[in-house]
Amino acid sequence: MASYTHEEFELSQKQEDILGKRALLLQQMEAHYEQQKVKKKQQRLMSQAAKERNAQILKDLQNAEKNLQTRQLLHPDIINLETHYWASVERKLPEWEQYLLGKGQQPVSETGRLLRQQKLKTRQQDPSPAQCKGKPPRPKPR
Template sequence: MASNPNDEAELSQKHEEILGRRAVLLQQMEICYEQQKAKKKQQAMTSQAAHERNMRLLEDFQKVENCLQTRPLLHPDVINLETRYWASVEQKLPKWENYLLGKGPTPASEAGPLQRLQGHRGTQQDSSPARDKGKPPRPKPRSVV
């Protein structure tokens, strides 16, 4: 089979182009591979650092847990008083909730001693129409110098 010299030159030129593109692709693949290796190495280092940090945190938590376990307990009378205090707070909270949220007056049953104390302070505060009797007085504005 006799081939035309022009065809051979064309084929040779295409072959050279293909080899050139192949070399460029191989070079790009090597660069990509090196980048992936570097990224993997960096991730391994980051992972190792995180693992060491987590181990230190676990050790710190273990130390704190040991300290809390060896801490002396409160006296039973103190625990009893604390329990009774919180039970009292929980019992009276529904009555005081509106007042504490600023939505209502003080509860009537609890206002007796408070009103008596306010009554002894004088008539100047009582004559103020803007004052709500269930709330403490607002602070006076300060002058800026």
């Protein structure tokens, strides 16, 4: 009989250990469950905030698109000038293409050459103050 009481005592100890571990695991599971609930709530709030931001961005984009569609058109004279400018650029592009690609010299029209020659002649005849070396004249006393 004594051996039964000793075995019963050991079994009772094991049961208490098992029940203690079970209680500890239950506490850990409850804590983990609470953490997950908090995390889900935060994710829900963040998701809602993101949806509101996205809705606001979409609304802003729609307003910007509407403003661009209803923007006033330019004056016809300005449109005409712009059209002529781009047509001129397209006409002159073949002449300038090699220069712009860095493979040739800058093309110069006949009027451009004449203007450069005139500028060179005026510089040679009348040197500007920047080209003169020396001190500037003293101011006259009053």
